[in-house]
Amino acid sequence: MKAGFLPKLLITPSALLVLVCVYGYIMFTVYLSFTASTLMPQYDWVGTANYARLMGLENWSVALSNLWVFASLYIVIAMALGLTLAILIDQKVRAESGLRSVFLYPMALSFIVTGTAWKWLLDPGVGLEHTMQTLGWSNFTFGWIKDSEMAIYCVVIAAVWQTTGFVMAMFLAGLRGVDSEQINAARLDGAKSWQIYQRIIIPQLGPVFISAFVILAHMAIKSYDLVIALTNGGPGRSTWLPSVFMYQYTFTRNEMAVGAASSVLMLIAIGVVVLPYLYGEMRKVKNG
Template identity: 85%
Template sequence: MKAGFLPKLLFSPSVFLVLVCVYGYIMFTVYLSFTTSTMLPTFELAGTANYTRLLGLENWQVSLSNLATFASLYILIAMVMGLGLAILIDQKIRSESAFRSIFLYPMALSFIVTGTAWKWLLDPGVGLERTVHLLGWESFSFTWIKDSEMAIYCVVIAAVWQTSGFVMAMFLAGLRGVDSEQVNAAKVDGAKTWQVYLRIILPQLGPVFVSAFVILAHMAIKSYDLVIALTNGGPGRSTWLPSVFMYQYTFTRNEMAVGAASSVLMLLAIGAVVLPYLFSEMRKVKNG
């Protein structure tokens, strides 16, 4: 038996399962998006009719609008908070490891747990508003989760709380890799702290910014469990995202082909974010 045969034999079941259960089902979903499938899959082709119908649906337009609001705020706030926390912790503060653990802890929770916890916290009847009323401030009102105009911001708050610690860890690792000689030289020349960060440190964190953006963007596009646990897509359609649309049309409204078309567009959106980053990293490795 050749020496390289045993590792291939051990890895082959995993490779087979990935090929079938990941890439195989992706191809099947793409195929379904071009059929007339409703409650159950059919093999009658419909061309691009499902994509045409999908792009004309008001529910899909609402989902895209909500995604634009959620993703832009989520990515921006999480990156700013993550960078700010990383800079604070990088000041060699006391109990640094304890603070890192505290900020990273939310990432250890599932989005279902996060959504449920924030749902209780933001519920006017049992959460923050109720607690403040019991403390004597009865005029206080915080009903965003019940307001169709503000509910999407509740999803942003919960998502930022979940992932800002992870972004902090990424930026902290980047800060620890900054060339200290350049920083010390700038300080000797009389540069102020904000100038050091703006002109020396932040430019060296470019790869971290890109990595954080890619991770947060793909998480925003595929977000589903957090929304369902927190708002269940409501009030009305105010927190529908493309993932919620896909589930509703595939399993609730029995329009499997339209739901498959929406999932294909989500996959393309994630690919547009992730693939350029992967190719860039592979090129860097190849070029040494």
């Protein structure tokens, strides 16, 4: 028996499962998006008719609009807060390990748990509004989760809370990797701390910014469980995202082909974000 045979034998079942259950079903979904499938898969070829219909649906337009608001705010705020926290912790504060654990803890929770907890907190009847009014601030109101214009921002708040600590850890690792000799030289030249961060440290965090953006962007595109647990897509369809649209049309409205078409577009969007990053990383490894 050759030395490399046993490892290949051990990894083959896992590789086959991934090939069939991941890439196989991806290709099957792509195929369904070009068929007349409704409640159950059908194999009558209709070409791009489902994509044309998808683009004309108001619900899809609403989902895309909500995704734009959610993703842009989520990515910008999470990265800004993560960088700020990383800079503060990088000042060699006391109990640094404890603070890191506190900020990272939300990432250990599932999005279902996060959505449920924030749903209770933001519910006017039992959450923040009720608590503040009980404490004597009778005019305090915070009913965003019940407001169709503001509910999407509740999703942003919960998502930012969930992932900011993870982004902080990424930036903190980047800060610890900055060349200390450049920083010491700048201090000897009389540069202030904010100038050092602005002109030396932050420009060297470019790869971390890109990595954080890619991770947050793909999480925003595929977000589903957080929305369902927090608002269930409501009020009305005010917090529908493409993932919610896909589920509704595939499993609730019995339009499997349209749902498949929406999932294919989501896959393409994630690919547009992730593949250039992976290609760049592979080139770095190849070039040493």
